[in-house]
Amino acid sequence: MAADRLPHEKGFHVSWDQLHRDARALAWRLDGRGPEGKWRAVVAITRGGMAPAMIVARELDIRTVDTISVKSYDHQTQADTKVLKTPDAELMGDGTGILVVDDLVDSGKTLEVVRELYPNAHFATVYAKPKGEAMVDTFITGVSQDTWIFFPWDMALQYVEPYRGRD
Numbered sequence: 001m002a003a004d005r006l007p008h009e010k011g012f013h014v015s016w017d018q019l020h021r022d023a024r025a026l027a028w029r030l031d032g033r034g035p036e037g038k039w040r041a042v043v044a045i046t047r048g049g050m051a052p053a054m055i056v057a058r059e060l061d062i063r064t065v066d067t068i069s070v071k072s073y074d075h076q077t078q079a080d081t082k083v084l085k086t087p088d089a090e091l092m093g094d095g096t097g098i099l100v101v102d103d104l105v106d107s108g109k110t111l112e113v114v115r116e117l118y119p120n121a122h123f124a125t126v127y128a129k130p131k132g133e134a135m136v137d138t139f140i141t142g143v144s145q146d147t148w149i150f151f152p153w154d155m156a157l158q159y160v161e162p163y164r165g166r167d
Ligand SMILES: O=P(O)(O)OC[C@H]1O[C@H](OP(=O)(O)OP(=O)(O)O)[C@H](O)[C@@H]1O
Pocket: 045, 046, 047, 048, 049, 070, 071, 072, 073, 074, 102, 103, 104, 105, 106, 107, 108, 109, 110, 111, 132
């Protein structure tokens, strides 16, 4: 779908540098907030949660990292939310002491499904839209519901016409 025909009114384009800063800020906010001050593991919701989860795990010196694979969007269209792969059951338990990380929460559907599996985990995202805020325990930046967030892994540097050359 062409960028000028997207269903969202606004675009929020996040660079690698910005994502790194925001994911670091998320880690610092979560530091020492696990049960007895410690998180047992970080679990990334693939695929978008993987880069933020790596940054959080690095900042907090957490070496146990697992993944849960959830798919809910085909491009910008929401489809049925499906869990394709679960993390290690012994590690997870009911989620106590586990930090589940995703890039963003939008409708909240993805986190709702993961929360049902691990009700005692802590859910953290870098960005959050209002509809999904109730599903996330900690986030860094709020964006409006009509904004589409473009992540650095979905973008490329490209030439832009000078302002006076664009009609
Ligand atoms: O709050 P929701 O409305 O459920 O939307 C948020 C989820 O949607 C995106 O993942 P997507 O399913 O597109 O897969 P991906 O991470 O592999 O790109 C995003 O990375 C979140 O995981």
